[in-house]
Amino acid sequence: MNRELYPFPGGLQIPPHKELSNAKTSLITPLPDSIILPLQQHIGTPAVPLVKTGDKVLKGQIIARADGYVSVPVHASTSGKIIDIGNYTVPDPLGLKAPCIVIEPDGDDVWFEIKPTHDYASIDPKDLQDVIREAGIVGLGGAGFPAHVKLREGTESAVDTLIINAVECEPFISCDDRLIREKPGYIVNGTRMIRHAIQAKYCVIALEADMPEAYAALKELIDDDIDLIQLPVKYPQGGERQLIKVLTGMEVPSGGLPIHMGIVMHNAATAAAAYRAVIRGEPLISRYVTVSGEVNDPRNLQVLLGTPVKHCADQCGYEDKEGQAIILGGPMMGMYVNNMHMPVIKTTNCVLVTSTYNKSPEMPCIRCGQCVDVCPEKLLPQQLFWHAHAKNYDRLREYHLFDCIECGCCSFVCPSNIRLVQYYRKAKRQITQDEQTRSGADHARERFIARNARLAREEQTQNNELLAGSDIGELDKQAFIQAAVERTRAKRAQLGKQENSDDDQE
Ligand code: SF4
Ligand code: SF4
Secondary structure: OOOOOOOOOOOEOOOOOHHHOOOOOOEEOOOOOOEEEEOOOOOOOOOEEOOOOOOEEOEOOEEEEOOOOOOOOEEOOOOEEEEEEEEEEOOOOOOOEEEEEEEEEOOOOOEOOOOOOOOHHHOOHHHHHHHHHHOOOEOOOOOOOEHHHHHHHHHHOOOOEEEEEOOOOOOOOOHHHHHHHHOHHHHHHHHHHHHHHHOOOEEEEEEEOOOHHHHHHHHHHOOOOOEEEEEOOOEOOOOHHHHHHHHHOOOOOOOOOHHHHOEEEEEHHHHHHHHHHHHOOOOOOEEEEEEEEOOOOOEEEEEEOOOEHHHHHHHOOOOOOOOOEEEEOOOOOOEEEOOOOOEOOOOOOEEEEEOOOOOOOOOOOOOOOHHHHHOOOOOOHHHHHHHHHOOOHHHHHHOOHHHOOOOOHHHHHOOOOOOHHHHHHHHHHHHHHHHHHHHHHHHHHHHHHHHHHHHHHHHHHHHHHHHHHOOOOHHHHHHHHHHHHHHHHHHHHHHHHHHHHHHHHO
16 A cells, blocks of 8 residues: 655664674574573663572563563573572663672573463453563563553553554664564564554554565565555654654654554564564563674674673674774664673664774864754754753753654764764753652652641640540630640641751752
8 A cells, every 4th residue: 555654854864784784594692601680671660579599490480570550570581590689780871780680591491381372362452461561571672661551551542553663774773674574473463463452443564665575574464454664764764753753744742642643653573572472471581682883793683681792792703802882772872881791681672893983072063053954853952962061951941852862863963073962861861860859859848748747637636535535624625725726836837947948958
């Protein structure tokens, strides 16, 4: 079917470099010496450990439970022994450590009891969402948002269109391309399953024209129930807002969500993982990862979650050389890391080794406006830069800093070599931290006021009970009441003082 397309503003044509890795069949990565599983591999609350050091675990067993609605469990990705629960380096731009469960594999790779389901269409959509949650499925396209939350939003509102995003627009990354070529049935059936889970009217799988083999593999399995769309190549077309614009002509408003427009989007690999979880009963314990750039044998790997990044790079002929940078993700939106000790997690799609990153010193902004021309969000990147530099957070909000998708187009074209996105990321982090601190202080103050109000109520009740049960005369009663009123006044005055001093501290 020919579908009208609506190009998004800005964007770039960038050399794709996908040919380095996408032509070779993926390899199953051998078991590493240790598996390091962070309790937080998703957006939301970290999982809570259910095991202790010394426990034996089986492959696929839940070792940390979800904590709250926006959270997912963590499963052992192989069988073995828990050798530590502690802080380890995780994928993080600041090189931070976070709580992890470490497994020493026993080499047997023995599965925990799994419960396959052969007919997803017979399962109630809400039950299907629970299965997907228990399997620890999160968005595998990069963000790591728990998949069940998006699905639940889908059942709570009428969904017009389900979009399966197979647009892999970042240079070098080809893990979705390989997954689709090798397991097209997972994608197509996963798409149908998600459609059933949210009862969507229409369904689209979108990918770019530089994935002809993947397109052909899907085409073979698709009937009229799914619209398969090939898009002209343009970066960052895989962005949620950009792809919605291209396919529907609609723009997700600032601060809005696709579901408010009747649209739900999932990544192709997420659809495959969800299908696998339901039909084969296998939780999310592995994923495809591209290892590319300056390694001897760039290719895609099937990797158990928790496998150290260095172990993956070694399978592809990595050699440690002077001047190289390691990026988790692609060169535009990826995260520079200063070692390879951290594990592959649910959101790790690529390990890129490169020495051709921007090392030139930053120069002053010359107001050329090139960054404005390429911004797909129609922002004013140079203004954002000035206000981020000046730490003027109010102005950054006015200029819609949080609409920035960190695509890197502005940094890419900047003739002054200004790493614009780094400034935006830092500012976003600071604003978020400030908000968390403020909401923590507000919460403490509310609790303080509520506690004092409760104490005052209790004292009042005691006074009433005393009065009711006593045989003191009318005059004494008046004096008793007056004393109680005075005490309450004094307490209120004290409370007000405390409140003011809390305000002063903020
Ligand atoms: S591209 Fe760079 S130099 Fe040009 S206006 Fe933007 S920030 Fe300034
Ligand atoms: S990184 Fe942000 S400001 Fe820069 S082009 Fe992308 S969306 Fe616009």
